[in-house]
Amino acid sequence: MDEVITRFAPSPTGYLHIGGARTALFSWLYARKNKGRFILRIEDTDQQRSKKEYEEEILLSMKWLGLDYDELVYQSQRFDIYRQYADKLIEQGKACKKEGAVFFKYEFDKIVVDDLIRGKVKWTELPKTEEVIIKSDKTPAYNFACVIDDALLGVSCVIRGEDHLSNTPKQVLMSKALGFDVPKFAHIPLIMSEGGGRMSKRFGATAVSEYRKMGYLPEALVNYLLLLGWSPGNNREIISLDEAKDIFDLKNVNKTAAAFSLDKLNWVNSYYIKQKTAEDLLPLVEGILKGEKAGDFSFSRDYLLQVIRLFKERVSCLREIVEWGDFCFSEEIVYSGDTEKILSKNLAKEIEVLKNNLQPLENFDKTIIEQTLRQTAQDLGLKARDLVHPVRVAVTGKRVGPGLFETMEVLGKNRIINRLSALIDYWKKGG
RNA sequence: GUCCCCAUCGUCUAGCCUGGUUAGGACAUAGGCCUUUCGAGCCUACGGCACCGGUUCAAAUCCGGUUGGGGACGCCA
Numbered sequence: 001m002d003e004v005i006t007r008f009a010p011s012p013t014g015y016l017h018i019g020g021a022r023t024a025l026f027s028w029l030y031a032r033k034n035k036g037r038f039i040l041r042i043e044d045t046d047q048q049r050s051k052k053e054y055e056e057e058i059l060l061s062m063k064w065l066g067l068d069y070d071e072l073v074y075q076s077q078r079f080d081i082y083r084q085y086a087d088k089l090i091e092q093g094k095a096c097k098k099e100g101a102v103f104f105k106y107e108f109d110k111i112v113v114d115d116l117i118r119g120k121v122k123w124t125e126l127p128k129t130e131e132v133i134i135k136s137d138k139t140p141a142y143n144f145a146c147v148i149d150d151a152l153l154g155v156s157c158v159i160r161g162e163d164h165l166s167n168t169p170k171q172v173l174m175s176k177a178l179g180f181d182v183p184k185f186a187h188i189p190l191i192m193s194e195g196g197g198r199m200s201k202r203f204g205a206t207a208v209s210e211y212r213k214m215g216y217l218p219e220a221l222v223n224y225l226l227l228l229g230w231s232p233g234n235n236r237e238i239i240s241l242d243e244a245k246d247i248f249d250l251k252n253v254n255k256t257a258a259a260f261s262l263d264k265l266n267w268v269n270s271y272y273i274k275q276k277t278a279e280d281l282l283p284l285v286e287g288i289l290k291g292e293k294a295g296d297f298s299f300s301r302d303y304l305l306q307v308i309r310l311f312k313e314r315v316s317c318l319r320e321i322v323e324w325g326d327f328c329f330s331e332e333i334v335y336s337g338d339t340e341k342i343l344s345k346n347l348a349k350e351i352e353v354l355k356n357n358l359q360p361l362e363n364f365d366k367t368i369i370e371q372t373l374r375q376t377a378q379d380l381g382l383k384a385r386d387l388v389h390p391v392r393v394a395v396t397g398k399r400v401g402p403g404l405f406e407t408m409e410v411l412g413k414n415r416i417i418n419r420l421s422a423l424i425d426y427w428k429k430g431g
Numbered sequence: 432g433u434c435c436c437c438a439u440c441g442u443c444u445a446g447c448c449u450g451g452u453u454a455g456g457a458c459a460u461a462g463g464c465c466u467u468u469c470g471a472g473c474c475u476a477c478g479g480c481a482c483c484g485g486u487u488c489a490a491a492u493c494c495g496g497u498u499g500g501g502g503a504c505g506c507c508a
Contacts, residue, residue, distance in 0.1 A: 011508045043508060101506055118436070127434065127504050135506040142508045166435060166503035189437075190501070198501080224443095227457085231444055235456040254437095254444080257501055261442050264458045270471090314471045324470085373467085388467040400469035 004036030005156045008062075008069075009146070011043040012055035015207035018260065019161060019191045019199060021065060022225040026188055027159040028067045029248040039153055040069040043146075044076045045139050061208040064218050066241055073153065075145050082140035085148055085178060086133055094177045100136035104144070104174060105129065111169045116157065116186035116250045123169040131170060147171045151180035159186045159250070162257070186250050189229055189257040196259055204262060215288055215318025217276070220269035227268075228258045238271060266316035273315060278308040281318065288322050289329065299329070306410040310402040324401070328411065333397040333419055335426075342389045342399065348427040350380050351394070354387060355420045364413040366405035373405070394423035 008024040010016060016024075031038035040062065044050040062069070086102045089095035095104045111123045133144035140148075146167075150158055165187045175182045193199045205211060211221055222241050226232075230253050232239045273281065282301065285308055289299070299307075307328045311321045327333055335343060354376045361368055373391070377384045392404050395416060401407060408416050 009508085013508070046507060049507075099506085103506095121435070123435075125434070132506045137506075139506090141506065146508085161502095162436065163502055164508090167508095169435095187436085192501075194442085196500075227443060229443090231456095233445075235445070237443095237457050256437055256444095258444090259442060261458065264443065267458055274471095314469075316470085320470095370467085383467095385467055392468065398468090402469090402471085404467055 002156055003154075004031055004034035005039065005154050006031040006036065006159050007039040007041050007150070007153065007155050008067075009041040009043050009149075009160070010058050011046070011049075012051060012058060013046060013049040014054055015209055016058045016061040017199070017206040018208060018211075018221075018225065019206075021061065021208050021221070022191060022228060023159065023161050023188055024062065024067055025065070025222060025225055026186075026230070026248075026250070026253065028069075029244055030157065030159060030186075030250055032245045033248045036156070037070040038068075039071045039073060039155070041073045041149060041153070042075065043142070044074055045079075045142070045145055047076075047137075047139065050076075057207075057209055061212070064212055065208065065222055066218060071153070073149065075140070075149065078145070078149070079139060081152070082145050082148055083134060083138065086140075086144070089133070089177060092177075095133060101132050102134035103130045104133045104177070106131065106170070106173055107177075108173070111172055113168055113172065113185055115165075116184055117253050118165075118187060118255055121165065121168070126169060126173075133174070143167055143170050143174060147174045147178065147180070150183055151175065151178070155183050157184040157186055159188065162187045162189050186253075188253060189255060191228060192257050192259045194260055194262065199260070204260075213288075213291070213319075215284060215320070216265070216269050217272045217284075220265070220272040223272070224265045224268045227264070228260070229254045229256075237268070270314075270316040273312050273318070276312070278305045278312065281308050281312060284318050285321055288319050292322050303410070310406060310410055314402065324398075327396045327398070331415070331418075333394070333422065335393055335397050336399070338399050339393045339397070342393050343426070345390070346427045347387070347390050348424045350376075350382065350387065351390060351420055351424055353380060354391070355417060355424070358413065358420075359417060361413065364409060364416075366403075366409040369408050370405045390423065391420070394419045 006027045008020075008027050010020055010024075028038050030036075042055060042058070044055065086095060089104060090097065090102065094107075095102050097103075106126055106129055108126050108129075113121050115121050131143065132141050134140055149155075168185055168187075172182050191199055194204065199206060205214070208221070212218070219240060223239060226239060226244055227237065230248070232244065232247060282304060285304060289304075307325055308321060310328075311325055315321055315324065322329065354373060357372050357376050358369070361372065373387055374384050377387045388404055392401060393399065395404070395408060395411065
């Protein structure tokens with residue numbers, strides 16, 4: 001049994017997008033499942049469009065996703081190899097020089113590829129009779145470099161996106177002409193955008209790094225991508241990369257293009273966020289906060305941990321902690337539009353009483369806060385919720401949020417008193 | 432236009448290979464419960480085999496066609 005060797009071959013002409021990430025994931029999984037090798041090949045033959053920053057971002061995203069590779073190859077360092085093979089083809093009369101470039105002459109034969117995912121795919125014709133393999137600037141063309149590298153690196157199975165399916169007959173022909181063994185192929189369906197249609201830059205985030213910056217956890221993105229086109233079976237939705245490594249099989253990969261769903265990704269991400277401890281999430285939230293707040297505020301480790309505990313059961317990405325929890329990071333409370341109904345009932349006097357009752361509290365913890373609020377409500381002949389709603393608006397500016405008493409404890413007495421006073425003033429000024 | 436791929440709830444999917452299931456699960460949606468609120472949690476509901484024909488006692492499952500969707504046709508990768 002030959003060793004399984006797979007590769008992921010991104011071009012550093014853009015960021016790693018989620019479609020590429022899934023291809024990389026499946027390719028990695030297939031290698032790991034079969035105790036084989038996984039190669040990362042940077043296809044940087046286009047000197048104009050290839051950028052160092054893209055390459056770095058791809059490497060970083062691969063690492064972030066947990067997709068390690070056994071070998072890293074740059075096509076830009078192998079130009080001599082491609083030229084040598086081109087010369088060989090010229091000698092053999094299978095290619096010729098023309099207009100400063102080298103053209104490969106197809107000798108078309110019926111081609112059948114037994115794709116590991118799609119089964120037998122047949123071609124009875126090819127749209128062209130020749131193909132540039134070395135461009136006039138002496139750099140290799142994609143199909144040529146790809147075929148040579150796959151053969152030389154010993155790639156046993158080429159796993160790539162379905163958009164490459166139509167390149168396959170060309171590559172098979174070139175591979176045969178060069179005297180190489182033709183590798184196996186597995187073409188993974190493309191990911192489509194939410195509404196169907198092509199993944200477009202215009203709709204939502206496409207780069208893996210964007211998801212990282214928004215506070216999606218790598219295990220969540222990996223888990224979600226895994227579910228797109230593959231299923232662990234047994235009605236399971238949650239699966240780790242580590243476990244997938246053991247049960248993954250290319251044969252179970254769907255042939256159908258799948259539409260990306262941010263809703264489902266959010267659900268998966270919220271699951272993983274709940275699994276994490278506040279300590280796990282701290283550095284990530286700090287990172288987001290520093291980006292948003294431009295380093296103006298410094299919050300203590302302990303305070304941040306408390307805020308994270310407040311929110312981690314109910315957010316779908318970590319940036320939400322910073323956005324939804326803005327009242328934890330800013331002293332200025334803006335009452336959101338949907339609080340109008342609550343604010344329309346003037347409870348200035350009652351809130352004043354509550355404020356005075358909270359003021360002398362020594363240990364400002366949630367139990368005492370709750371007792372105080374409930375007692376105050378009772379004394380005033382109100383239900384607890386009659387006070388809870390406006391107090392929540394005073395404290396957070398919002399109608400919904402984490403448990404009010406926990407929130408008040410985390411924010412601390414001074415802030416609470418100030419914010420209650422602000423609401424009282426708001427009412428006194430007549431809204 | 433030519434070639435290629437695909438087709439189960441709105442979305443992701445199990446089932447298909449080896450015909451006989453009340454076609455299962457998840458997200459989303461709606462309703463209910465809990466509760467201090469909720470976008471959290473729990474429960475319930477809604478909702479699907481694209482269409483036509485064939486094979487068969489029997490078709491989501493096998494075959495053909497139609498329609499629909501996607502991809503490729505660069506000295507980009």
